[in-house]
Amino acid sequence: MHRVTHYRHAAEGIEAISLNSDRAFPRHTHDEFGVGVIASGTQRSWSGRGFVNAQAGDAIMVNPGELHDGAPVGTLSDRAWRMLYLSPTLVNSIAAQEGIDYVELAHPAVHDVRLTVAVDRLFARVVHGAAPLARDEALVMLVTSLLARHTHRLLSHAGPAPEIDMARERLDAAPAAPVTLAELAALSGVSRFQLLRGFAREIGTTPHAYQIQLRTRLARALIARGSPIVDAAAEAGFADQSHLTRAFTRQFGISPGRYALTLRAASGEA
Template identity: 30%
Template sequence: MSIIKEHADFIHLKEFGGLELLKARYHHKQFSRHVHEGYCIGVIEEGAQSFFRTGQLHTAPKGDIILVNADEIHTGSSAVESGWGYRAIYPTYEMLHDVSQDFFTIKNSVPWFPQAVVHDVGLAQQLILLFDLLEQKENTLLKESMYLSTLARLFQLYGRAKLSQAELPEAQRKVELIKDLLSAFPAHDFSLTELAAHVGLSPWHFLREFKKHTGLPPHSWLIQIRLRYARQLLKQGESIAQTAQNSGFSDQSHLNRHFKKAMGVTPAQYLLNFKH
């Protein structure tokens, strides 16, 4: 009986503003609930994946497209005994802004994908071709053209416009203000009382509203913000130990543990294909 080896490789594409491409093959890996700063746009190339998103469990077999919105709570595990393999890109809001404005007329809106799993053979093949191109050196013009045309097709067929923060209901707007505050000061040791007072809510009401609108309690969300900040520091050349300290983790092992649960790799593995 052959043993299926798990691996995950991040390719950092500087010519696309730091866009990340993930190539991964997992067997027993189970991702905890986590968020990404960017969207996840991927294709299952082997086996099948099971993942939680938008309040329910989804299954994506080989050939299907997986879509997770930025800052959206999700998990990941195998849906079959043999595991799953996939490739995915993680564009941020900023990376998608220009192309999405050509499709969505709502001012200051951001793209949103209501479907977690899409079965579209043609678009899946186009994404796979894009991933193949992104792994190659040179060919910048072809890469950029393919990248934009693929995103445009994805928006046109499966994208929607998400309301800007100013147009959100009051309670959700207050939650967004706290998310912004945590993002601005990721290493700060906030108290629940402090955060609730910042938006004029009682601690219990704030705790309930935050979890309702994000899917995580504030302390778990802060861990995700710290992981995001840690990735920025690592890519700027900060040592792993210094990154742990500067991003609010108690020590390097604390960072390593949370990093691997969310990203599938250690900080050192994450930087393997990154040149400072």
Template identity: 35%
Template structure:
């Protein structure tokens, strides 16, 4: 991060929705993915990010829509950097909320977006309204009335479904068997020191074919995918109040500083700050 960068983060306990407002100049964050839906709006400047093997430039008022598992990065290509606000919606919460609001939700399907970057002023306003209500405590304001919050979230969901479609989960999509086996092995053993040879044996292929196929399917090489699994688990444990030291050991990082370096590169804030703002516990 540069001296001009800043990040403001909050987590709403009841819904689990995380809100983040940030400003970056130059390189913002490395390629990574989330296990949540990401919806956000660029407030100022140009936010350049790669997603789905394409590069996108988000300008003020444009909406970013990313599904769980979509690999993306972030850079500021113009002087002055960029400012943006994003909300992270847990798939379980979103599924429950949509089924409460809409009768026609097909079983076995999940929400998908047609494009990672769109221009939709109505949706942008709905995101901004819900974001400000959930993010208020960061600015020292008292939490909004429950009914006000619920109304803003319902309006957001109504607007969001105009840009969404129902699709089968990624797990049911065609994927080389070797890559599927490798992903399953990494998910089951993410806290272990896994070598490429061991991963290839579990996948039933050799390390060179696996490395090429894995990156082609997931957008990340196996080692980077493993780091993301560890970071996602670290976020969960930190949000529960576990210390960065114990979290680093639990998810497979060599030490707290190793966790901290990867965490900042992916999310723009330290594990200690993330824990503090999720759990209200001291460092």
């Protein structure tokens, strides 16, 4: 079973999504900070910080650009969860007022009742269209809760090796542009095998899978700006709309068509 029970693009920089799904999501990234609550069932997920299980009542978190996946655990083979995606600009602006220059969420999953209450409060105010003051208060309370107990103030590691960074920066700079493994390897000064092995070890996925994630996120941004899905697919580097639809649904749990509809509904166009 896979059901998107609610999806809404609300205030600038905040999105809310609620799903009930038995799907295993492949390794992917988001542009935003993600924080949510497992409503039922159990989920096992991987990130650069290892494997964790999250069960009903637990909060789950992910940083912008952090590779992660998610799969149901147990005989029921599904789980339900609510997620908030907060733009880095929003989070960092609140952190800056607290004298914090850098924000990195530290815990992929945690049992923290105060945090789950804060998530649910903001989620409800986004979904039900609360007054801006009420929504903003809930946002600040959630972010300050994260800053107080669930962030690193400094980078936890030095990052990928320079040759891997070069390949990733090339993919980041032009995700829609075609490129071969040989070209990435030549740019990085290593063999194709060394690049493939090092990229998978340090980034957590292959260069091609990483490129597909970037293209999917680019298409999502284009659709959000009003591009027709077929045009967004072509501009993002997909062979056709069906290829985008498969990648989009796997990564975000919702088809690009439905995503476009929810954006129009949120803006009052439908």
